[in-house]
Structure formats: C-alpha cells, structure tokens
Amino acid sequence: MASGVLTEKALSRPKIGIRIPDTLARIGKYVLYRSVALFVTVVIGVYLTVLIVNMGGYLDTIRIAQIREQVGAGVLGDPTLQTLPPSELRKHIDELVVLEVQRLRLDQPFFVRSVDYLVDALTLNLGRAEIMTSNSGSKQVRLILLERIPATLLLSASANLSLFFGAIFVALFLSRRYGSWLDRIVIAMAPSSTVPAWFYGIFLILIFASLLHILPFGGMVAAPPPESTFDYTLSLLKHMILPVSAIILHGIFVSIYQWRTFFLIYSSEDYVDMAKAKGLTARTIERRYILRPTLPPIVTSFAFTLIYLWQGAIILETVFAWPGVGRLLYQAISIFDVPVIVGNVVLIAYLLVTTVFLLDIIYALLDPRVKVGGERRA
Amino acid sequence: MDKPILNVENLYLHFRATKGIVQAVDDVSFDLQRNEAIVFLGESGCGKTTLAKAILRLLPRNVHKYTGKVYMDDTNLMELDDERFRREVRWVKMSMVPQAAMNSLNPVIRVGDQVAEPTEAHFGLKKEALAQAREVFQRVGVPVDFMSRYAFELSGGMRQRVAIAMALVTSPDVVILDEPTSALDVLTQANIMNVLKRIKKETETSFILITHDISTSSELADRVAGMYAGQIIELNDAEHFFSTPLHPYSQKLMASVPTLHQTKKLEFIPGQPPSLINLLPGCRFAPRCPSKFEKCAQDPPLIDMGERRKVKCWLYANGKEK
Numbered sequence: 001m002a003s004g005v006l007t008e009k010a011l012s013r014p015k016i017g018i019r020i021p022d023t024l025a026r027i028g029k030y031v032l033y034r035s036v037a038l039f040v041t042v043v044i045g046v047y048l049t050v051l052i053v054n055m056g057g058y059l060d061t062i063r064i065a066q067i068r069e070q071v072g073a074g075v076l077g078d079p080t081l082q083t084l085p086p087s088e089l090r091k092h093i094d095e096l097v098v099l100e101v102q103r104l105r106l107d108q109p110f111f112v113r114s115v116d117y118l119v120d121a122l123t124l125n126l127g128r129a130e131i132m133t134s135n136s137g138s139k140q141v142r143l144i145l146l147e148r149i150p151a152t153l154l155l156s157a158s159a160n161l162s163l164f165f166g167a168i169f170v171a172l173f174l175s176r177r178y179g180s181w182l183d184r185i186v187i188a189m190a191p192s193s194t195v196p197a198w199f200y201g202i203f204l205i206l207i208f209a210s211l212l213h214i215l216p217f218g219g220m221v222a223a224p225p226p227e228s229t230f231d232y233t234l235s236l237l238k239h240m241i242l243p244v245s246a247i248i249l250h251g252i253f254v255s256i257y258q259w260r261t262f263f264l265i266y267s268s269e270d271y272v273d274m275a276k277a278k279g280l281t282a283r284t285i286e287r288r289y290i291l292r293p294t295l296p297p298i299v300t301s302f303a304f305t306l307i308y309l310w311q312g313a314i315i316l317e318t319v320f321a322w323p324g325v326g327r328l329l330y331q332a333i334s335i336f337d338v339p340v341i342v343g344n345v346v347l348i349a350y351l352l353v354t355t356v357f358l359l360d361i362i363y364a365l366l367d368p369r370v371k372v373g374g375e376r377r378a
Numbered sequence: 379m380d381k382p383i384l385n386v387e388n389l390y391l392h393f394r395a396t397k398g399i400v401q402a403v404d405d406v407s408f409d410l411q412r413n414e415a416i417v418f419l420g421e422s423g424c425g426k427t428t429l430a431k432a433i434l435r436l437l438p439r440n441v442h443k444y445t446g447k448v449y450m451d452d453t454n455l456m457e458l459d460d461e462r463f464r465r466e467v468r469w470v471k472m473s474m475v476p477q478a479a480m481n482s483l484n485p486v487i488r489v490g491d492q493v494a495e496p497t498e499a500h501f502g503l504k505k506e507a508l509a510q511a512r513e514v515f516q517r518v519g520v521p522v523d524f525m526s527r528y529a530f531e532l533s534g535g536m537r538q539r540v541a542i543a544m545a546l547v548t549s550p551d552v553v554i555l556d557e558p559t560s561a562l563d564v565l566t567q568a569n570i571m572n573v574l575k576r577i578k579k580e581t582e583t584s585f586i587l588i589t590h591d592i593s594t595s596s597e598l599a600d601r602v603a604g605m606y607a608g609q610i611i612e613l614n615d616a617e618h619f620f621s622t623p624l625h626p627y628s629q630k631l632m633a634s635v636p637t638l639h640q641t642k643k644l645e646f647i648p649g650q651p652p653s654l655i656n657l658l659p660g661c662r663f664a665p666r667c668p669s670k671f672e673k674c675a676q677d678p679p680l681i682d683m684g685e686r687r688k689v690k691c692w693l694y695a696n697g698k699e700k
Contacts, residue, residue, distance in 0.1 A: 179439065270481035277434055278496045278544075279468030293486050367486055368528045 034360060038353040043122065049345040050117045053338050057110035062336070064097075064106060071096045117342065126343040131335055132328075141343040144328065151220060152317070152324030155240065156309040159247035164305050167252060168298065171259030172286065175267055178260075186256050193254035198315040201246035205319070208242060215242055218321035243320045247313065266294050295366045303355045307348070382409035382449075383551050383584050384472075389446030391432040398655040399442050402428040404608040406446075407680070410552065415578060415585040417595040417616070419631065420605035421651055426588045427477065429605070430554045433586075434474055435463055450551065469496040473545040474554040478561060480537055483529035490515070490525025493544045500548060507547075514543045517580075518573050535566035539573065546577065554586045559594055571597045592635050596620055601686070604628045607652050607662040610680070613688040624689040627663045661692070669693060 054060070075081055075093050084092065101107050120127060126141035134144045174183045208215040215238060216222070222235045266272070267290050275289045291298075317326035325344065332340035363370045391403035402425040410416055418426045431437065433448060435455075448455040450471050455463065473496070476482040484492055490511055497507035512522050518539045529537060538558060545553050555574070559567040571594055578585060578598065589595045595602075602619035604612040604627060612625040623629050633645040649666040652658075661667070664674040673692040680690045 270476060270478060271484045273436055274474075274476055274482045275484070277436055277468055277474050278499065279464045279470065280495065280499050281464070284499065288487065289484055293484060295486075369485060369530055 034357060038357055042349045042353050043118070045349050046121050046342070046346055047114070047118050049342055050114050050121065053336075053341045054110065054114065054117075057114075059336065059338070060106050060110060063104070064101060067100045067104075068093070068097050071100060121342050121346045124346065126346070127339045129332075129340050130337050132332060132337050132340055141339045144340060145325065145343055145347060148323060148325045148328045151322060152326060153309060154236075155243055155317070155322055155324060156247070156313065158240065159244040160251075160305050160309055162244075163248050163251045163255060164302060166248075167255035168259050170256050171263055172290070174256065174260045175263035176282075178264055183260070186253060186260070189253040190257040191254075193250055193252075195250065196315065197246045197250035197313060198319045200249045201243060201316055201319045204242045204246055204249075218319070220323055243316060243322060246316060246320075262294070262297070263290060266290055269293075296363050296370070299362055299366065300359060303359055307352050307355050380411060383412045383414075384410040384586075385447075385449040386433065387447040387449070389429070389432055389448065390443050391428055391437075391441070392443040393438065394440045394442045395655060400654045401608050401657055402654055403432050406608075406610050408603055408610060408613055410584050410586065412551070412584055413578065413582050414600045415587060415598045416601045416603055417587045417589060417599040418603050418605055419592060419595060419628075420590065422590060423654075424605045424651060425608040425654070426590075426605055427556055428608075430474065430556050430586065430588055434468065434472060434554065435460075465500070469548050469550060470500055471550055472552045472554065473548065473550045474556060475538075475541050475545045475558045477556045477558075480529065480534070482541060483537060485529055487528075488526050489529055489532065489540045490527075493525070493540060493547055496544070496548050510547055511543070514547045515540075517546065517577065518543045519569075534562055535569060538562060538566075538570055542570070542573065542577075546581075546583070549581070550583070552584045552586060554588070556588045557590070558587075560589065560591060567594055574598055592620075592631070604631065607657065608654055609662065609690065610688075611663065611690045613680075613686065615686070618687065624683065624687070624694065625663075625691050626667050626669050626693070630668075661690075 072093055075089065075096065081089065081092065098107075105113055124142075126145070128139040129141050129144055132144060133139055134147045136143070136147075138144070170186075174180075174186060177183055205217055209217040218239075220236065220239055221232060222239075226232045226235050269289075272285060272289045275285045280289075313324075314326040314330050316322070317324045318330055321327075329341065329344055331337075332344070386409070387407050389403055389406045390401075393400040393402060404425075406429060408416065418429065420426050432444070437444065446456060450467070455467055458466065483489060490508065493514065494504070494507040494511040497510050498504050501507070511525065515522050515525060520536055520539045520543060524532065524536065524540075529540075532540065538561075542558065545555075558574070559570050562570065574585070575598060577583065585598065587595055587598055596616065599616040599619075601613065601615050603610050604614075604619070604623070604625060606627050612619070612623065612628050614624060614628075618624075619628065620632065623632050627647070630645060630647045634647070636644055647666055652662055652665070659677060660675045661670075661678050664670050667674065671692070673695075676692075678690050678692045678695075680688045681694045682688055683694060
C-alpha cells in the first residue's frame, strides 16, 4: 500500500510543471476553434434571414411593381409633363423606373446582392431603412435600433430579471417544503403560463386602466413628457407597472415549477444527504451543496434570459404601445422594411454567439469537471 | 462490563407507501461498547441501511412511525430537537461512511475542503480544520496533495478512503460504515479493511458495520447482529456467529458462504425474504425455515442466551437449544 502511495505521489509531481503552458496552448486552440465555429453559425443564420426576408428574391418583383407605381403616380401628377404625348410619357416612366431599379441594384441577380447584403450585415454596416425613420428623422438602421433599445431593455430587464431571481428564490423555498399546500397551489397554477403575456396585458389594461382609472393604458411616459427628472421617472415607473406585471404574471408559476423540480432533483443527491449527516446548517447545505453544483445550468438560463431581453416582446410592446425593439420589428415586418429586420437579427445573432462563447468559459470556471478543450482526465 | 457507548432500545422506523406501511426497522435493540465493532449482516432490503439512517435521523419525507430510544452518554438522542441533534450528535458523536462514495462527495468542492468541513462547522477555526484533515488523510493512506483534487479525479478506492477520512476527522465515538467496500475490487476491499482495522486499534472509536459481505465483515467484527425483514434475529459475538450460529437463518447464511477447496455443495435458502409491507404475524423467517414448528405462528421474543448472546427463535425458548 505504501509503495502505491509513493508512485501516485511521484506521478503527480512532474505534471504540475508542464501544466501551465500546456493549459494556455489548449485554451488558445479551443478559443480559436470555437470562434470559427460560432462565426460560421452567425454567417449561416444571417444569410438565412437575408434569404427569408427577401422571400428568396421574390420581394424584388414586388419592389419593382411598387417603384413603377410610385414613379407612374409621380410622373402623371407632374403638371410640367402633362403636355407630352402618352407614348413619350410611357417612355419617360420606363426610363425613370430603369434608373430607380439600377439605383437599388435590382437589375443585378439576387444571389450577387444577397452576398453583398450578408457582408454588409456581418460588418455591422446596417445601412439605411427603406421606409422607416427614427424619431429624429434619420433613416440609418443603426440609429433606429439604438433609439428603441433602451426602451426595450428598461421594460424587459426589470420584468425578466425580477422574474428570474424571484422564481429561483421561491423555488428554493418550495423545494424545502415539497408537498406542502403552498407547493401544491404553485404547481396547480403552472399551466397558467400557457397564456401569453400580452393576453394578461389586455386584462390588466381592462381592469386597472379602463375600470379603475389608476394606471395609464400604454405608452412610456405621459404626454407631454413631464419637465423635471423626478416627475419623468415617476411617470415612467407608472407606465411600467402594467407591462412588467403582465410579463411576470405570465412567467412566474412555470418558472417556479421548473426550478423547484430542478432543485428537488439535486437535493436528493447522496452528497446532500451526506452534508446533512455531517451536521452542516441548512444554509450551508443550500449554498454549497445545492446551489453551487447547480450553478452552471442556472448561469445558462440567466444568460439566455439576458439575450432574450434584447429582442423585446413583439405583441406585448404593441399592446402597451411601448416604443421598443419588439414593436419596431412588428412594424418593419408588416411593411417589408428589410434592412431594419436584418439589422435587428444581426444584432441578436452577435449577442447570442458572444453569450454562448462566454458561457463555455464560465462553465470551465464554475465546474471543475468541465475542462475547456476536452483534455484527457488529469 | 462497562457502560455501553451506544444503546439502542426498541427502535422503530416505518414508512408510508402507496401499498401500505413498510416496516423497515422493527423493534431493534442492541448495545455497543467502546472500541467495539458490531456487524449488521443480512440480505439486501432487510433494513440494514435504514437502521443506520434511523440512528443518524436521516429520514425521508414519508415517515409513518419513528420511535424508540437511542442512548449515548445517558442522553436519549430521540428526545433532542433537530437543531440540537445537528449540533451535538451529527459528526460530533456519530459519523457515517456512505455506501457509494462517488455520489457522496460534492463534485465541485475539493475533497480536502470537504473533509475539513465538519470540523469547521462544529468547532470553528478553518485553519485547524485543514490541518486536522491533512492528518486524517495520512491516517487513511491518501497522499496529502490529493486534498486539492476533486472527487472525479480520484479512483474508487481513494474516494472511499476520503469518505472514511471524512468520518474520522472529528474523532466521533461511533462510526457507521454502510457497506464501505461493496463497490470495490477485492484488493482495494482488503486495503480498506486493513485501514479500518488499524484505526480501530489506534483509536477508541466504535464501529457499526453494515454489510452483506460475510467474509470481509469477519475481518473487523467483534460482534454480529443478524438482520432479517427489519428485525434483529440474532446478536452474538463474532467467534460464535461465524462458527456456530444460533438462529436457523444465520446457520443457513453461514452455510451459503463459499470457502476454498469446498467439497460440500453451497447451500441456499429457498423462497424469498418477505416484503416489508403488510407482514403476517408470527416469526418472519418461518415460511423459509427448515425447523419450523407450530409455535412459529407466534412472534418469538429475543431470548437471552447469556454472555450478551440473544436469539429471536422459539427453538431456544428454554434458554438452550431444543
């Protein structure tokens, strides 16, 4: 036995020396591979979006027809051209249409243009919107998006973050009281989350705005916006109550249910029993034996909550007339404003892959069993 | 005879299940002297592990009946509230080596920290706890530089040693070993048993060893308790139990152990152990017992045979074998 101990000791010694440069090289290689793989994912995702929003090129036909109609209306409405004979007029219209088509490069094959769109999107050269403008009148997609993002973040961050942490907190509490009446009530309420948030929103508006007149129907601040910062904040908070409640009401029960089941599974692990036998306090057990080993999935869930925040809630924002990214996307889709849609998708795609990339590294930090780069067991 | 370090009297632990009440531990009484090792032998599902959990009060949620007396130092542990039990009994007076050491170690905490944890929790002082852990690692034969490893980086035998180190770190009076070697290969088993024997010699610790492995248990045992269907059917010293067991079940059990160059056929016990739900009155072994007679329809008492030997069988109704 003693010799066995010695050999194991002897083996573990030199390993420490070569470990550090080894680890660096391994992590470097891994980071490189992972970045390439994720970049390819983004390229595919964005290109698919470009294809879909352009209807695989069919949108060009619609656009040319639109141009012809607009140009035609313009020419026919121009009093200086009224004297021209109809054939000249038609020729003039055709010339203008060709010019406009050339300006928009619609005469080039869709495939060539789709690659250009892709490159522009990937380099965050988001270009100009076709129809939509920002509140300040700019057609820059970047400006349009930047203007909407704070509103969306404000709403969904306050709703989803309180939902996330609230649900975990309550779930931990319930997992300790598994089978109690409170637990049963929450479980029974879980299917209520199949109802979308905007549906709760409509009911909340009905009750608190329409019937009770204590909260506003929608929008972000009162019109006209209050002068002082304090009043402005107060008005903002008042406008936030209903949409935030709608999101929380929608998600809370099913989130608690999920996390509670998750914690229940992990608190029946042998090492939790062992910790109890060791006479550790309930708080220590909860922190070191339940939360700590389950941190990686909690962090994943949190990261995806963060990504989800940026997208906004399309219908909810529309119901509450909230000037966020969700509502912007809704408007852009309904009028085929391709650059705005693509710009939005590119933004989300980049955020998503960055999160996934960071998650891989965070996992390795949190869980010693995860070794970045798939090294053989130490 | 000294005062026993642990004295268990009429311990019951019944569970509620959908089909009825599971009588996993049913009227169990035994005592344990200082530096003594008692082995609980029995088939799978006879309530051995549940007995360990009942003594350490590690109860599932569906407990139906949990009564009896467990004395340590004149205190009835069953009367302590949960918080006092946690502070004064768990790992201070009694510790445990679990069945599967892999799952019993937290995967994301270094094993050294886990071994130090009980000392820290019960006596404070993180630094001393680590020093204590280092000392106990050496005692069970785990290299000290393994302290900064994680459970998944250790072999099965090393893990089991870590679990034993963890049980010994606070120098408790009683260590419950719940099948400490059943998942290991024979060589590792022998190593672990040697470690336990050495520790028993070097310290004052008493052991409760729970196992179905008769041959390895004989290494450590001073006394043996045979368990069948949630009850102790025989309490005997190791020497007598392994050579001339009293209870018909123990006799059959010993006859089923293979030995080298054996000419006689290995025996087995026909039939199945009873389900612990809705047990019939009378001796629980009667349906499988070769010496069954009419009296077996009544539940036999635990008959005192003198010299701390007890047997739960009507054959010994007069204090000696019929």
